[in-house]
Amino acid sequence: MSKIATAINNSMDYKLGVLETPRDNGKTSKRGLCAATYATQYSCDPLCVFNEATGQGEGCYSNGGPASWTMKRLNNAASAIVDLTSEQIAADEATEIRKLNGLQPLRLHVSGDCDTDESARMVSAAAADYTAIAGFESWTYTHSWSRVDRESWGSVNVHASCETSQNVTDANAKGYATAKEVEHFESDKLYEDAYGDLILPCAQQTGRAANCYECGWCFNPKSVARRIARRISIGFAVHGAGGQGAKALAALRSVLSIEMVVAA
Numbered sequence: 001m002s003k004i005a006t007a008i009n010n011s012m013d014y015k016l017g018v019l020e021t022p023r024d025n026g027k028t029s030k031r032g033l034c035a036a037t038y039a040t041q042y043s044c045d046p047l048c049v050f051n052e053a054t055g056q057g058e059g060c061y062s063n064g065g066p067a068s069w070t071m072k073r074l075n076n077a078a079s080a081i082v083d084l085t086s087e088q089i090a091a092d093e094a095t096e097i098r099k100l101n102g103l104q105p106l107r108l109h110v111s112g113d114c115d116t117d118e119s120a121r122m123v124s125a126a127a128a129d130y131t132a133i134a135g136f137e138s139w140t141y142t143h144s145w146s147r148v149d150r151e152s153w154g155s156v157n158v159h160a161s162c163e164t165s166q167n168v169t170d171a172n173a174k175g176y177a178t179a180k181e182v183e184h185f186e187s188d189k190l191y192e193d194a195y196g197d198l199i200l201p202c203a204q205q206t207g208r209a210a211n212c213y214e215c216g217w218c219f220n221p222k223s224v225a226r227r228i229a230r231r232i233s234i235g236f237a238v239h240g241a242g243g244q245g246a247k248a249l250a251a252l253r254s255v256l257s258i259e260m261v262v263a264a
């Protein structure tokens, strides 16, 4: 059966970190510095404004660039399974995680999510086993935070993916660290946005760090705890290859326009 979730020890995703070493023969050897998992988008919040698999939105960054090749393969396999559940996808992802060597930080869900408490518990249990091998942390971002308790994620450094200020307030009240999508950064450093939210721009996006491996803000438990206590969100400027950025910007603006109407 084709896979609906997969995991890799040394992801070649440059955002996560790739070490390039020149060799004597003039070529360059490359090694990914973080492990990563990918799950079909059928594991995501079906109402996510960026979710193209369910047709409820568009603009997910994993629909563009190299990540999309893996994600499309997983989506094709998932679409052939009748009555596929979140727990079936999580079981496959947990199996894949338990095959990893545990020797680098683990980014869960370059694509995909856990949309139920039980699926989050299954994946986080496998992530805890991963951390137990050599102490390397796991981290992720979830659009399913309103339906999944923070406790279900266990020791995973999980961030609620937020589009609005109300999202940040609600996710923070549930105990989540938060990441907020913004149209653009108003500063390279910590700033307060127009909605009163404290935004710490992603270090890789601003160039303050080369990649996640070098930065570590999202998987350093002390850094995550400090941001929860101070209600600081990691900021992500709308991004995505192959036109996904423009679609994501449109989706974000539509959500923000609804928030402005509700607040008026």
Ligand code: SF4
Binding pocket: 201, 202, 203, 204, 205, 209, 211, 212, 213, 215, 216, 217, 218, 219, 234
């Ligand atoms: S803030 Fe740092 S760890 Fe988090 S996504 Fe950006 S570069 Fe990666």
